[in-house]
Amino acid sequence: MSRVLLHDRRIVVDGRPRLLLAGEVHYFRLPRAAWTDRLDRLRECGGDTVATYVPWLWHELPDGSVDLTGRTHEQRDLAGFLDLAHERGLYAVVRPGPFIMAEVKNEGLPYRVYDEHPHLLPTTWDGRAITTRTVDYLAPEFLAAAEGWYAEVMPLIAERLADHGGPVIGVQLDNEIGMLSWVTNSPDLTDVVCEDLRRWAVDRYGKETAAERVGADPGDPDAWAAALRSPAESRSLTLHDDLGRYMRDRYRRYVVALRESAERHGVTGVPFLINVHGTGGGRGRTFPIGISQLFEAYRGQPQLTSGSDYYLGDLTVTNVADLYVSNAFLAAVHDAHQPPTSLEFEAGNGDYGQDLSTLYPPEAIELKARLCVAQGNRLLNLYLFAGGYNPPLAEPVGDGNDRIAFTGERHGFAAPVDPEGRLNPTYAAARRALHAVRGVADLLADSDEENDGLALGFVPDHYLTEYHHPASASRAEQVADLERFRGMGPRDVLARALLLAGYSFPAVDLQSPLPADTPPVIALASAATLGREVQQRLVEHLHGGGRLLLHGVLPEQDHDGNPCTLLADALGLTVTGRVDDGPQSFPSVVGHGWAAGRAEARVGYAQRLAGDAAEPVLTEVASGEACAVEVTVGAGRALVVAADVPCDLDFWRTAVERLGARRRLAPDADGPGLVLTSTVDRAGQRLLHLVNVAPSAVTVSLGWHGAPLLGGRRLRVPARTGMILPYGVRVGAATLLETTCELVGRDGDTLLLRPTQGDDEVLLATDRPVTASRGSVHTADGRVTVRLPGGPDDEPVRITLA
Incomplete structure (x- = not known):
């Protein structure tokens, strides 16, 4: 059994901070015979966790029963998939909705929810019908339906929680709450919502001020609703301000309701997660809208944290600040125990329309991963890691294909592993990224980013x-x-x-x-x-x-x-x-x-x-x-x-x-495009992070608070690559003072290093003899210098203390 906690902005598993590297694999889009292959591919890629949505629309049958064990279709066997993940040595993050998006029709809700309760589809500005398949989240009928779904799916998840000896270490509540209304500029303004907003406004301001701000008497429901749906210009700014603030409180209450339902049905002892939306068009300028919408729903809530939903495409000077600032803003509204995560970390090649209008360079995933872990992300979920096929609905609806999703038969054709199990170039890039991070995962899991004042x-x-x-x-x-x-x-x-x-x-x-x-x-x-x-x-x-x-x-x-x-x-x-x-x-x-x-x-x-x-x-x-x-x-x-x-x-x-801020790394670079930061753990062990998003190589010398690093030598950071360099890291009876190599792994008195320069150096402080699998070793005054001549890029060097 494993105990999973959120503490001090870390994910702590059995008392030890962990960096979780996940990949999204949809069991419901793959035949059972392919599950083992996709999970093993994930492990080979460097992952230790599998994530999956659980589509209510797929598991609920026309007779109202729910199949989660594969009795009617092998691709409904959620239990079997989670058990197999556990057998393959993977943790699991489960995302059971009610909404899941994932290109599933109705965003994952069964058709009967709309058929039985058509009023759940909201009215919006000027009394118009909303154009998406969102619903009134707090409508009693919807909460009752969601409770019925949770009553089916949560006990199965609860049986497989990590603290019960299973693989599940996190459960996401709903998905991208409020996104559909935002992107269509269509606030939910049903009669029920308008009445709820009236109560909220009166409680907040009193009747007179509420009337003044909205432009209608709170005691007249029809006039109040009309004023909300068609604001008077003289009241427009105050009304819009109140509408936004009310919606944030509404989302908070919705998350509370879902969490209480999940806990009633046995899901306790693992963190809950909220997915934050907002990137688009390869940019993150609107991502803070999602943060603003949802931070009140998770900030200050015990054992609950947020995760980003990043779709930025390539990473260049155009949008590198978008990613950096998005991570920083996300963390700014977390409390002291909530770690940042990325629940949808874009991993595909960009050909989402299967029209070859877009292809992202594979190295983009490595650049983004390196930057996110440097900023303290404790979980990255590659989305989508493996493609699949959309099965037919249990009951045809006559919409042209009668499948569970609107992408056709094949789904996830841009993923590193395509529906047929073939690898595209992003798989190798993802593998490089995850393995580079894996070598220092223990340090990253318990470190924090430093700043320059x-x-x-x-x-x-x-x-x-x-x-x-x-x-x-x-x-x-x-x-x-x-x-x-x-x-x-x-x-x-x-x-x-x-x-x-x-x-x-x-x-x-x-x-x-x-x-x-x-x-x-x-x-x-x-x-x-x-x-x-x-x-x-x-x-x-x-x-x-x-x-x-x-x-x-x-x-x-x-x-x-x-x-x-x-x-x-x-x-x-x-x-x-x-x-x-x-x-x-x-x-x-x-x-x-x-x-x-x-x-x-x-x-x-x-x-x-x-x-x-x-x-x-x-x-x-x-x-x-x-x-x-x-x-x-x-x-x-x-x-x-x-x-x-x-x-x-x-x-x-x-x-x-x-104004008094000084750069601690003091770079002297020959061109722009290099992003620099450092992370440090409680023992003072540091990692120096260099990410070059420029289309050409950058050479740079670094200092540390004014003192030159690496003897003042200039490092060459090739175009669109990154490095994580250890600085003052303990290795058995030695301290790895500094090096031009990346740390691949360490075990007792042995460490593996990946050269980056072609003529690399390693400086150790130790009184023990040192041997290296290649290169020369020089000892003087308790310091050992290992000089490494050029060699194959991917060939690590083993250094051992005798």
């Missing part, structure tokens, strides 16, 4: 933008402003510049009290809208000696549209105007002081600022007025950059250094 500010309410009534001009203007300036900054330059300049940084939730370990420098990409409490928190941060890098525009209003200039007033700044790019307008800026000497730069906008104590850093050329300034506030200092200046790495590095 800098944090990116996260404002969840900046992403409360999933709904906007089509006729509301004020809401459209507010959302457009937020989308332009929030998160990673205008043109994504703030986050991209910091990351590619060699900084690593967490995020901090600015809507909650700042934790004691908040880095002294906060970088915030701000729109004109910023909540009063957040503005006040930033003012207090500055007065307490903190520093602030503000990029975007000065906040001038709260989310209700009310004037709010707390931060601007504390900074002693006023906005005197703004110039934007246009057909006959080419705003440009020029530097002053420490920013002087740079070429004049054209920008997309420049907000003109005035302040008696402000020191100009950039001025707008046409007016001569400042658009970037430094100011002192109490014991703190702020740099406000109110123009979308280019991604000039030297400019942004100097800006951050002036």
Whole structure:
């Protein structure tokens, strides 16, 4: 039996932190005869965990009975699949819905749920019918149906929990909650939801304020529902704000209901998981919307954590900051015990439409995996690891193919293992990635990412933008402003510049009290809208000696549209105007002081600022007025950059250094595209992570807080590859001080290393004799240097202490 706990942002199995490397294999899409092969392929790839959805639609039969043991079809034998995974030495993460998505029709719900309760399909804006197959999550009829499904599936899962001696170490509750309504801009506004929102608003504000914010009497249900569905322009901003906040509370209550149901039916003693959606088009700019929608459903909940749903395609300079910031924002709203995970970690080649319009380079999976584990992800689930076939529905519905999914007969044709069991190039890339991580998995499982005294500010309410009534001009203007300036900054330059300049940084939730370990420098990409409490928190941060890098525009209003200039007033700044790019307008800026000497730069906008104590850093050329300034506030200092200046790495590095942040790894690289960070465990053992997303090789020398690493030698990081270099890692009676090799494994007094440079070195501190399977060994003053000449790239070197 194994005890599984979430503790201190770790997944702890039998008292030991574990890094879980999983792959999604759908038993219901594969004949039983193929199960062993796919599970063994997963193990060969480096996986230790299998994940699978459990489609309610497939297991419930026309007579209302449920088959989970294969009595009616071998591909309904969930019990047999989990038992086989256990026999093959794999853990399991089970995802029984009720919603599963996975291209299954009705998102996994049986047709009879809709047939018996047609009112569960929500009404939305202006009384229109919703265009997806989502339902009213909290409708009593749906919760009763979901309870019936859980009553069938959860006891079977409970019998196979790890603490009962089985393979199951985690259970996901539902899938991508709220996603369907968001992507279609169709909030659920059934009569039941409108009534529930009325109670919520009255409890929150009282009747009079609720009426004022929505524009209808809470005592008149029809008028109240009409006001929600067709907002008056004069109430649009307050109504949209309340609608978003209510939906977050609604999702929280839904997760509570599902968890209580699962626990009633025996699922206890393993973590529960929530899948967060939001990437699209190869970008992660909207991923924080999913975080904002769902973080109240999991933050602070014991033995429950979230996981990302990452579909970013290739990883390049375009979107590497998207992935980095998404991981940081996700962690920012976790509590002290909740580890980040990735429950859908894209593993395919991108040919999802089977039209060869897209093919991702195989190395993308390795780049993304290396970056995610460096940021503390404790579980990666390769999705989809193995393809299969969509079986016919138990009862035809006459929709053209009568299969369980809308992808046709074959499914997962882009996966590393295709439906027929053939391997595409992403399999080898996944294997390289997982095995590279596996060699240091024990260190990664119990380590945390370090930072450079800098944090990116996260404002969840900046992403409360999933709904906007089509006729509301004020809401459209507010959302457009937020989308332009929030998160990673205008043109994504703030986050991209910091990351590619060699900084690593967490995020901090600015809507909650700042934790004691908040880095002294906060970088915030701000729109004109910023909540009063957040503005006040930033003012207090500055007065307490903190520093602030503000990029975007000065906040001038709260989310209700009310004037709010707390931060601007504390900074002693006023906005005197703004110039934007246009057909006959080419705003440009020029530097002053420490920013002087740079070429004049054209920008997309420049907000003109005035302040008696402000020191100009950039001025707008046409007016001569400042658009970037430094100011002192109490014991703190702020740099406000109110123009979308280019991604000039030297400019942004100097800006951050002036606020006191210093890069601990101090890279000296010959080109951009290299992402650097480090992780450290409680014993001080470090791993240095280098990820090159550039299309060409980068050479770099590294320091550690000013002292050169590796004797100051330059490392060559080939195009689109990564390295994890051990630094101060114990190996038996020795300490591996530093090396240019990756650590493949260690066992007692023996370690295996993979050379990366062709002329590699290993530096050990030990008083024991050392031998190496190749290369030369030199000993002096208690230190041993092993020099390794060039050899086959994949041939590891064995070093042994006698």
